[in-house]
Amino acid sequence: MNSIHLSARQIAQKVRAGELSALDVLEDHLRQIQxxxxxxxxxxxxxxxxxxxxxxxxFIEVTAQRARRQAExxxxxxxxxxxxxxxxxxxxxxxxxxxxxxxTTTAASRILxxxxxxxxxxxxxxxxxAGALIIGKVNLDEFTxxxxxESSAFQPxxxxxxxxxxxxxxxxxxxxxxxxxxxxxxxxxxxxxxxxRQPAAFCGVVGLKPTYGRTSRYxxxxxxxxxDCPGPLARDAADAALMLQVLAGMDPKDSTSAxxxxxxxxxxxxxGVRGMRIGLSRDYDHITYPDTLTGExxxxxxxxxxxxxxxxxxxxLARLGAEVVxxxxxxxxxxxxxAYFVISRVEAASNLHRFxxxxxxxRTGTPVRGLSELYRATRAEGFGLQPxxxxxxxxYVSAAQHSAQYYQKALRVRSMIRSDFEQAFDxxxxxxxxxxxxxxxxxxxxxxxxxxxxxxxxxxxDQMTVAGNHAxxxxxxxxxxxxxxxxxxxxxxxxxxxxxxLILRAAxxxxxxxxxxxxxxxxxxxLRGSEVSA
Amino acid sequence: xKPDSITPEIFARLVSLAALELTPEESEYLRTELNHQxxxxxxxxxxxxxxxxxxxxxxxxxxxxxxxxxAWIPFPNSAEILKxxxxxxxxxxxxxxxxxxxxxx
Numbered sequence: 001m002n003s004i005h006l007s008a009r010q011i012a013q014k015v016r017a018g019e020l021s022a023l024d025v026l027e028d029h030l031r032q033i034q035x036x037x038x039x040x041x042x043x044x045x046x047x048x049x050x051x052x053x054x055x056x057x058x059f060i061e062v063t064a065q066r067a068r069r070q071a072e073x074x075x076x077x078x079x080x081x082x083x084x085x086x087x088x089x090x091x092x093x094x095x096x097x098x099x100x101x102x103x104t105t106t107a108a109s110r111i112l113x114x115x116x117x118x119x120x121x122x123x124x125x126x127x128x129x130a131g132a133l134i135i136g137k138v139n140l141d142e143f144t145x146x147x148x149x150e151s152s153a154f155q156p157x158x159x160x161x162x163x164x165x166x167x168x169x170x171x172x173x174x175x176x177x178x179x180x181x182x183x184x185x186x187x188x189x190x191x192x193x194x195x196x197r198q199p200a201a202f203c204g205v206v207g208l209k210p211t212y213g214r215t216s217r218y219x220x221x222x223x224x225x226x227x228d229c230p231g232p233l234a235r236d237a238a239d240a241a242l243m244l245q246v247l248a249g250m251d252p253k254d255s256t257s258a259x260x261x262x263x264x265x266x267x268x269x270x271x272g273v274r275g276m277r278i279g280l281s282r283d284y285d286h287i288t289y290p291d292t293l294t295g296e297x298x299x300x301x302x303x304x305x306x307x308x309x310x311x312x313x314x315x316x317l318a319r320l321g322a323e324v325v326x327x328x329x330x331x332x333x334x335x336x337x338x339a340y341f342v343i344s345r346v347e348a349a350s351n352l353h354r355f356x357x358x359x360x361x362x363r364t365g366t367p368v369r370g371l372s373e374l375y376r377a378t379r380a381e382g383f384g385l386q387p388x389x390x391x392x393x394x395x396y397v398s399a400a401q402h403s404a405q406y407y408q409k410a411l412r413v414r415s416m417i418r419s420d421f422e423q424a425f426d427x428x429x430x431x432x433x434x435x436x437x438x439x440x441x442x443x444x445x446x447x448x449x450x451x452x453x454x455x456x457x458x459x460x461x462d463q464m465t466v467a468g469n470h471a472x473x474x475x476x477x478x479x480x481x482x483x484x485x486x487x488x489x490x491x492x493x494x495x496x497x498x499x500x501x502l503i504l505r506a507a508x509x510x511x512x513x514x515x516x517x518x519x520x521x522x523x524x525x526x527l528r529g530s531e532v533s534a
Numbered sequence: 535x536k537p538d539s540i541t542p543e544i545f546a547r548l549v550s551l552a553a554l555e556l557t558p559e560e561s562e563y564l565r566t567e568l569n570h571q572x573x574x575x576x577x578x579x580x581x582x583x584x585x586x587x588x589x590x591x592x593x594x595x596x597x598x599x600x601x602x603x604x605a606w607i608p609f610p611n612s613a614e615i616l617k618x619x620x621x622x623x624x625x626x627x628x629x630x631x632x633x634x635x636x637x638x639x
Binding site for chain 1: 540544546548549551552553554555556560563564567568570571572573574575576577578579581583584585588589590591592593594600601609611614615617618619620621627629630631632
């Protein structure tokens with residue numbers, strides 16, 4: 001039996017029971033990486049033949065030795081009759097934006113191409129302590145700045161395992177691709193505007209953005225510090241629950257880390273959806289998109305299959321006893337991207353000032369006359385186009401003479417976005433929702449190069465997800481079918497602060513009820529022809 | 535079509551403040567994209583704020599613990615930190631001098 005087809009729960013259970021060796025699990029997954037992944041991302045940008053080019057390319061670095069040491073430790077604990085942890089032997093990939101001591105941590109940028117962090121992110125530390133095998137670092141958009149993972153300085157970028165001509169989404173594209181292609185059971189990603197959920201939707205996996213503060217940001221290279229959220233990507237809701245259980249909880253090293261108690265997420269799944277109130281909103285069945293020359297906003301339809309997937313999912317949940325609440329107003333959803341363009345850029349620009357070629361990472365090799373020239377040349381050569389664009393935009397909209405018009409206004413719009421959700425979830429309000437069900441993305445995975453370079457269109461790929469980041473609330477994207485081209489469709493549940501248990505319950509109930517749906521039997525293209533014997 | 539908010543002059547000033555240097559191709563692309571993004575955020579100015587709406591720095595109030603004690607916790611392995619430096623000497627990061635002209639920039 002090849003363990004790549006087991007869930008994380010099954011792997012952990014079998015390893016803990018001594019029925020399966022963590023070392024065998026690791027070898028199965030390393031073999032799968034060997035089969036489907038192809039060349040890891042690098043700065044060399046070599047020309048690849050078409051067969052090689054169309055591999056998955058999720059990884060920047062495979063950390064086989066580290067994972068082997070962990071697997072040996074797990075086995076030693078099992079043999080001594082000690083508890084190897086809830087993720088014993090489970091292979092996990094880590095988005096290369098988390099510091100992991102002993103690995104290179106690049107943020108997919110030339111400016112950190114040689115950075116070896118002297119410490120490990122809390123989230124990764126917790127995973128390893130729980131017995132997980134960190135099998136490697138996976139690719140992303142440079143500094144997480146994108147929604148396709150194509151902007152990585154480390155090429156080839158990841159391809160969508162369902163159709164390698166399509167993008168994985170982003171920025172946690174390597175995470176989503178590695179889970180979809182069964183190279184790992186779980187992946188650790190980050191979500192600032194949709195960067196876990198959008199690639200999860202594009203690659204047909206589950207992606208959970210926890211409540212802001214639920215998971216520690218210590219050791220995460222920052223993008224938008226008031227929005228960034230580490231979280232799991234998994235193949236089903238129960239595996240995401242298992243991983244969240246390990247990640248969640250107070251970390252004194254992150255001053256925004258929350259004290260709220262951590263419930264038993266796996267146990268909560270069993271409670272079902274009977275009596276739950278699931279909302280639908282017409283404000284999520286289209287997007288509002290600007291003409292880039294005039295700024296004129298127009299309403300645009302989204303791919304029709306997205307709306308029908310939401311309807312179908314609502315019907316499934318209604319049959320299970322949930323109450324579906326129609327027409328929940330989310331009038332400020334449409335302002336999510338404009339506000340994000342301002343807030344996330346201001347925070348990004350601030351966070352990017354630390355990269356200067358002095359303390360770590362890349363330093364220019366060209367002779368310079370002084371320190372200022374050293375900064376300029378290092379940043380010019382080290383940053384790609386997207387970080388440069390974010391720095392410039394962030395500085396412009398936060399400048400003293402523009403701040404009231406842009407930044408201060410955006411922060412107030414953020415409050416209004418939050419108040420939409422507060423009204424919808426208010427237990428004494430008109431809607432009293434437990435979850436709001438929406439599409440995750442306006443379209444399924446787009447073609448490679450189709451959007452790259454158009455920074456406005458790329459950003460609007462996150463219109464369905466970004467409100468959750470502004471509001472700080474949790475949201476999960478789950479697979480809900482395939483479109484006529486065979487590309488995965490994702491639907492999303494938004495939830496109340498710290499109620500990941502409720503949205504995971506809804507996700508799990510939908511999965512159970514659609515277990516025998518025809519589309520669930522279809523596997524990603526990258527798995528066909530490779531070893532698929534279960 | 536509206537005139538560009540970010541003219542080449544404003545753009546050059548921003549690039550200097552951001553401690554960047556750009557090729558002409560990069561400048562053209564980045565200035566175009568900046569103007570497109572600003573067009574997209576114009577929507578903000580048309581939004582009518584409800585009375586008394588306060589700015590949110592975070593989506594939800596941080597419910598972290600009380601501020602940590604202001605205690606010095608030495609990093610166990612400072613040599614590892616210095617090892618990351620492109621250039622260091624005697625426990626210090628080494629950089630070229632400020633030149634006179636640079637300071638006034």
